[in-house]
Amino acid sequence: MTRSWWGWGDLEEALTAEETEALVARTAAFLPAHDFTDHAPPSPDDLPVPPSRLRPPAALARLCSTDPADRLSHARGKAFRDVVRNLEGRVEAVPDVVARPESEQDVLDLLHWCSTGGTPVIPYGGGSSVVGGIEPRFPAPAVSLDLGRLDQVVEIDRTSRAARIQAGVYGPALENQLRPHGLTLRHYPQSFTHSTLGGWLATRAGGHFATLATHIDDLVESLRVVTPAGVSESRRLPGSGAGPSPDRMFLGSEGTLGVITEAWMRLQERPQWQVKASISFARYSDAVRATRAIAQSGLYPANCRLLDAAEAFLNTGVQADGLLLLAFESADHPVDAWLDRALELTADHGGTVTARRGESGSAWRSAFLRMPYQRDALARRSMVVETFETACTWDAFESLHEAVTTAANAAIAEICGAGVVTCRFTHVYPDGPAPYYGIYATGRWGSTVAQWDELKTAVSEAILANGGTITHHHSVGRDHRPWYDRQRPDPFAAALSAAKDALDPAGILNPGVLLR
Ligand SMILES: Cc1cc2nc3c(=O)[nH]c(=O)nc-3n(C[C@H](O)[C@H](O)[C@H](O)COP(=O)(O)OP(=O)(O)OC[C@H]3O[C@@H](n4cnc5c(N)ncnc54)[C@H](O)[C@@H]3O)c2cc1C
Numbered sequence: 001m002t003r004s005w006w007g008w009g010d011l012e013e014a015l016t017a018e019e020t021e022a023l024v025a026r027t028a029a030f031l032p033a034h035d036f037t038d039h040a041p042p043s044p045d046d047l048p049v050p051p052s053r054l055r056p057p058a059a060l061a062r063l064c065s066t067d068p069a070d071r072l073s074h075a076r077g078k079a080f081r082d083v084v085r086n087l088e089g090r091v092e093a094v095p096d097v098v099a100r101p102e103s104e105q106d107v108l109d110l111l112h113w114c115s116t117g118g119t120p121v122i123p124y125g126g127g128s129s130v131v132g133g134i135e136p137r138f139p140a141p142a143v144s145l146d147l148g149r150l151d152q153v154v155e156i157d158r159t160s161r162a163a164r165i166q167a168g169v170y171g172p173a174l175e176n177q178l179r180p181h182g183l184t185l186r187h188y189p190q191s192f193t194h195s196t197l198g199g200w201l202a203t204r205a206g207g208h209f210a211t212l213a214t215h216i217d218d219l220v221e222s223l224r225v226v227t228p229a230g231v232s233e234s235r236r237l238p239g240s241g242a243g244p245s246p247d248r249m250f251l252g253s254e255g256t257l258g259v260i261t262e263a264w265m266r267l268q269e270r271p272q273w274q275v276k277a278s279i280s281f282a283r284y285s286d287a288v289r290a291t292r293a294i295a296q297s298g299l300y301p302a303n304c305r306l307l308d309a310a311e312a313f314l315n316t317g318v319q320a321d322g323l324l325l326l327a328f329e330s331a332d333h334p335v336d337a338w339l340d341r342a343l344e345l346t347a348d349h350g351g352t353v354t355a356r357r358g359e360s361g362s363a364w365r366s367a368f369l370r371m372p373y374q375r376d377a378l379a380r381r382s383m384v385v386e387t388f389e390t391a392c393t394w395d396a397f398e399s400l401h402e403a404v405t406t407a408a409n410a411a412i413a414e415i416c417g418a419g420v421v422t423c424r425f426t427h428v429y430p431d432g433p434a435p436y437y438g439i440y441a442t443g444r445w446g447s448t449v450a451q452w453d454e455l456k457t458a459v460s461e462a463i464l465a466n467g468g469t470i471t472h473h474h475s476v477g478r479d480h481r482p483w484y485d486r487q488r489p490d491p492f493a494a495a496l497s498a499a500k501d502a503l504d505p506a507g508i509l510n511p512g513v514l515l516r
Helices: 017-030 058-063 068-073 080-087 104-117 171-181 197-203 246-250 284-295 309-316 336-348 359-379 394-416 448-465 481-487 490-503
Strands: 097-099 121-124 143-146 153-157 162-166 220-227 230-233 259-266 273-281 303-308 322-330 352-356 383-389 419-429 432-442
Touching (some): 080 359, 080 448, 104 143, 104 259, 153 171, 197 259, 273 336, 284 432, 383 448, 394 432, 448 481
Parallel strands (some): 121 143
Antiparallel strands (some): 162 259, 303 419, 383 432
C-alpha cells in the first residue's frame, strides 16, 4: 500500500474513476450550479520545504530524518483544512526533524535533547488528527516524534484477558497480533487503519460501537508515560479508588504532558453472534424518541446509529426522515432476543423494519469506510466537505440540534451559497446522544479553507451556547482551543497548567495544544 501524502489513507484505496463519477453525479444532483473541476495534488518534491534548522546530536542521528518529503508528511493531520492546504501546495509550518525512537530509552534520550535546547516536541502516532494536533503552528524549530517503530504486542495475560502493547502500533497490526490468540481490542474508530494506540489514548478516541466500552478510556488497565520529569507507570488494576486516577490525567493529554510508550489494555473474545436491523421512521422526532428508549433500556446495542433524512439518502440511498441502524453482538451468547426487544421499542414509536440481519448494515459499513476518500474527491473539486461532532443530554438535544442546523444552514447560505447539513448519532448514552454533523457545501477554489473556518466558528458557537461539548471524540488540538478554553472550568485549567509545569518544566511538549 502507498500512503497518500496529501489526503486520507492509501492511494490504492482511493475512489476509482467510476466511483468518482457517480459521487460527482450524486452531489451535482443537489448542487447543480457547482463547478466540479478537478484540482489534482501537486508532487511533494515540487514544494518549497524550508531546510531543517536543527542538527540532532551524533548519538541520536540514526533515529532522525531531515528529509523534506518525510518532514512534509508530518506537517499536518487529515482534516478537510489539512487536505485542502496540501492540494493547494501551501507549505506552512513543517517540523525540522522527524525522530523515530526504537525503544523507550530512545524516547528518554530524545526528550532530554529537546528539553536541553528548549526545542518543541510533537508526539506523532498515525497523523490522523483532525484538530491541528500535530501541526507545529509556532515559529520555533520542532521535532515530530513518530512512535511508529514501537509497534509490538509485548505480552498477553490470558487469565485477566489483557495485553501490554506499545503505543505506536496501528489498528490493523494490533488486531493481527491479537487474532491468533482469539482476542481483540475491539476499538474501531473510522480512522482505524491509519491511527495508533498511542494516538487513541492521547485523544480519548471513540470507537464505532455505539454503547458501553467504546471509548478507549474504558479499555485501559494501566499506562506507561515518558515525561521530561521521569517515567510514570500506573499499577495494573481492574478498578481502584485510590485517589484521582493517574491514567485519567494522561488520557486525552494530547501529547502535552508526556509520551505514552506502552499500555496494558483490556481485551475481549472475538464476537460469535451478531444480528442487525434497519428501521425507518416517517418523523425524525419519533426516531429520536425510539433511539432514546433503546439507549435507556439496558439493551446496549453494539450499533445504534440514527441517520437523519439527508444522511440516510446520501450514504444508503434510503428515503426516510430517520433511519436507525441497530446491531447486537456477543462472544458468549445469541443476541436475537435483544434485537427482538429493541424492535418492540422502535415499533412503539412508529418505526418500520426495512431489513433484518442485514444488507443495509453492511452497505452502511462500507460507505462508512469510504467516506474519507469521498471527502477528498470532493475537496479536490472545490466543495466544502467536513464533519463536526458533539454530545449533549437528551433534554438539550432538540434545542441544540435546531440551533446547530439553523446556524449551519445560515452560514452555508451566507458563506457558500448552497449546501446541506447532515446528522447522525455516532454514540448513544442513557443520558444523551453524540450527534455527528456533516456539511457538503459549494465552495470557491482557493477559498474553501477560509469558508470552512467561518462555518466552523458559527456552528461551534451554537454548540457551546446550547449545552454541547466542543468535541465528543475528535479531541481539542489547536483548532478547538477557543471553545475548549471557555468550556473547561477555570480551577481545572489552573490545575492542568500546574501539572504541565511539573511534568514538562521546559514547556516543550506540543505547545499550543490544550494549554499555552
Ligand atoms: C477520516 C478520519 C476518521 C476519524 N474517525 C475517528 C473516530 O471514529 N473516532 C475518533 O475518536 N477519532 C477519529 N478521527 C480522529 C483521529 O483519528 C483520532 O484523534 C486518533 O485517535 C488519532 O490517532 P493518531 O495515531 O493518528 O494520532 P495523531 O494524529 O498522530 O496524534 C493525535 C494527538 O495525540 C498525540 N499523540 C499521538 N501519539 C501519542 C503518544 N504515543 N503519546 C502522547 N501523545 C500522543 C499527538 O501529539 C496529537 O496531539 C478520525 C480522523 C480522520 C481523518
